[in-house]
Amino acid sequence: MTELRDQGLDILRRLTGNPHADFHAGQWEAIEALVADHRRALVVERTGWGKSAVYFVAALLQRRAGSGPALIVSPLLALMRDQVGAAERAGVRAASISSANVTEWDQIRSLLDQDSLDVLLVSPERLVNPRFAAEQLPELTARMGMLVIDEAHCISDWGHDFRPDYRRIRDLVAALPAGVPVLATTATANSRVVTDVVEQIAPADQPGEDRGVFVLRGPLARDSLRLGVLDLPRPELRLAWLCSHLGECTGSGIIYCLTVSAAEDTARALVEAGHHVKAYTGRTDAEERADLETELTGNRVKALVATSALGMGFDKPDLGFVIHLGAPSSPVAYYQQVGRAGRATASADVLLLPGPEDRDIWHYFATSGMPTEQRADAVLSALSTEQTLSTPALEARVDIRRSPLELLLKVLAVDGAVERVQGGWRSTGRGWVYDAQRYARIAAARAAEQDAMERYEHLDSCRMRFLTGQLDDPDTTPCGRCDVCAGAWYPTDVDPDQQDRARQALDRVGVPVEPRRSWPTGLDRLGVDLRGRIPVDQQAREGRVIARLSDLGWGGPLRELLTTDEQGRPVDAEVPAGLAGACLRVLAEWDWSLRPAAVVRVPSVSRPRLVDSLAAGVARAGRLDDLGSLDLAPGAEPLDPHVNSAFRIRDLQGRFRVGEGLAERIGALAGAPVLLVDDVIISRWTMTVAARQLRLAGAGEILPLALALGS
Template identity: 60%
Template structure:
């Protein structure tokens, strides 16, 4: 990469040959001694580029960006530099680190090297007072904080100024998070540019990442300021053996895992694109006798930490994980990484496969792409992109309020779900338009303009990344060379090890019994549809006279759903059924039979889960009218009625034009859009008379927020139903 006004660049291919890494200087000798203590090896030497970075920080007080492959030793740079700076009288190092798993590993690694490291994050609040006392008595060498701490008003106003005054070194770990173009952009990270401007010029700054192309590198350099030293090395991983195996469907992919998981070297990670896929896969493999655990964003934090340790100790064969297990997980001898479905970019893929082979000569990496991958990429891409309309609505709501509003209060004013709302607030906060205070969020009054061109460029870049991932799957060239080329590694070269360079190293057969077992798992239908128990806050602002908990006699019972749209099994058929422009048609016989099986299992129950959710066998069936799939939902209701010999009473009546709003809105607006728009009409009211006080099954085609089912069930209960048992074909998400 050429030098620019922001940075000078060192290629580590040239390092160590008569440069500052040459032994003999006092700093080098001191740093080498610290390094050997860090790694526990008296014969250890610096990798190319490590000492250049350390010297730039310690002796030069510079700002540096280190872009090096996973396992190169970026943490060694900042731990060694921290100890050397402390010996020279500097204050503690402040490390901004994105993940709790990463913090745990870093604190442990620091302790082994005699570095006194502590962390402040959401998982250790009981330790915060102790940490503050240690900082006050200068007993801390390294303090790790999450980027989210930087937005916390109390931390920002009472603790951060003193920290910045005393900081001897600022480290931005996983620095690609700073950049709009990074695969894991986080708005909170953009506050770091403000931190840098508040530091004295004499305080060195280090940014590190393993996943940055030239565009991300330039973006980070600009945010670090003038005079940045960029040390960029080869991203090729000689220990990894890459491969791609395209199989026809989910059944075949799971069958391959059942057939060959035990043959994969050591222990490893099986990545999936969705939570439901991780849970389904882990269940299938466990039932077949494989020692695996699911690891997702829904996994309890304590269970996550336990699962990580079991994998590190080789007590499990694999963790079946979503991207929740990503940056920062460090197991040097991880033997393999398998992907069931492709990540949305080669950059994200490189980040995840980089977990393997960090301290071992060989590790196997295999991608099993799925036909559903693009659907899932698009779903997550559209869910995370802020819109001008929503941003303007948030700013207007805060300005009109004249006081701070919590996110809960904002949800009654802006039709955005909690996660994208919080993301948008962070973006607006970093841009200076809003600020987080004790009572929530308030407008700063500063003008703000939606940068449509910027978001358009980001969206286009995401599409390009998705296309690049497809090219990776189809390429006849070296796979490692392709990935590192996408990351703008000028040293990219054929690896000689991947399936395209050296021939397929993995078996392609799938045992017949494994295919059948996978098929049985995928054909399993039925998930719990949890009832809504609490009305959203602030409904009076939207003209809906409810608040607090649903009253007895208003809510529906626990229901059932055939599958989620993201499920590996029935999810595929349901995605086709509900795809934009898909023809409305009667329910497929196989899908009807799957629903019947769900009902059989639901009705049988056990000691822990009484049949029919304890409400008793339904005496009648009613369906919610569908404007897009009337044939589908009507035929489903009638089919279940015929097979189950349960009278079909008809459907609810649409009022005021029917439900409004669209999929993806927040709870308050979704409820307002369906309130009083589903009624028990005269014919249905008469049909309900013979079953007064008895259970009624309520059938719908697709649910997202569950408010349509809730309001429809409330209408039925007001019409005399004793309990309402929802059965839905598909659940979004």
């Protein structure tokens, strides 16, 4: 055992580049459990403790003992890139298979065949890829020297970042030959998640509370972090504070926002205030993400203004600060994000600037990702064991939008009801029952996490102790550094000039709305005879809205206007003066080639008063002909905002008609452009169908105009 430890220590020192490095408390014990005892292990340790050292050292020791390569399931491309680089420093021959290196797959397969790889890293999504699962996974499973599940909280329904593809790992664990060690690692697992993960990785025949799994849980408090919360009630105050004080933050860091538009707005305002920052969101392509991460790692930017797209796996040991403009929905998610700071520094600053709109955003993301029984039944009814359907083809058969449909298919695949095959999805024919109790428990847990996050914002006791307590860390020692323990360490003033600039930045209006140019596939199955590209002379032109509902500036007033009452019914009122003025500014700044001559309303069931006041006001202010409204089909109901594109077109078929009076007034315009006015644009299909009706009736260019752009 001493000789084995000496070998492991030599690998550790090459991995760290430090000839005097030694194992942290618990590291060798975990390695020993894996290599000497061939056990299964769960390591829950704070970020920066060295969990990757455990699996790289164990993987190489296993190889030296004659075992096959280790398979590491890793969630993000950034993490995989960093880990391959770290492995090579220790003499570990490592490679990764992901969507980012398709051209290298054949070479990697050849290295595996030659037994020239010690470690293979794959994403959880790769495990369900039909080709990988059929051609490589069976042989790899038979030869595997060790299985590593990084960020293992993703296995659990109770984990803050649960991912359906991760649950497939349970099947992989069950298929492993006896004696193959399994290591699961995470920094963010409370007792419920620990119990769940242990159950999923434990050998089937092991009794007892730990089921034969070696569990290592270390203290989670981060001595380097200084936590604080600054409550500034209005968006322009929060943005002005950032513009005023970002330069005072030590080193470089991350500014997290809850939505893509908030990140983009914030980055733009900070750049205009003279700060060198860049936006990093779900809209950022893979190559640009890698470049941005390199810029931050090399301190070539002050900060990345990011959504959670900059998530697990990004590693900059000397990250100086993390600031949140808006709170994540759970203390555990917040702990993980702030844990990216101060990994290899004596101190790092963490500040939360919460907003009153946070809970609305939490609710949207929580409900959009939760499968329902009706949706699951619709998918299973559409699929059969004989027929394979692509996701777009399936979308045309079920009333579910693309993103939630893809998530639901993954959940059903994990439960064995459907399977992904070449060309799409098909039913397995196995029975499936919607577990209503399970999803109700998960929903209740998410609601409790949101309540806990709001408690964190208003604590009168140690903030670090509260965060680690949410992870069931038994250590209740106050940190002595946070703003509750030691007083506010951050400036609270906001420069008046910066506040004026922030207000101006958030006061921008006029978000372009791209027109739809092609009909969705599969409309014929819904009885709609439309397909292919929409003829140019039937399309709408590029439209405008004041702002997105998720924007920092005008998003707030728009959300207040487009709200519902206690019974969930849309509130219908005339356009307030402030939003009316903003709308006129949109028109004044619109760079159209030919000025519109008239206004037509999209008839509204939910907010007729709002749409009428908007259209009448625009016509009056712009001295445009008010042509009235398209006719609405008798008995028309409010449109469901959550249906997918194909079903939206079905619902819109026959909904609008150009009446005789409107047709005459359009003819009198001699082809002049027309503004088509509605309250909110979500899918863009309502404007597309209404514009087509007007164009077919002889109207010129149709310019969509609405108050807001939703999602």
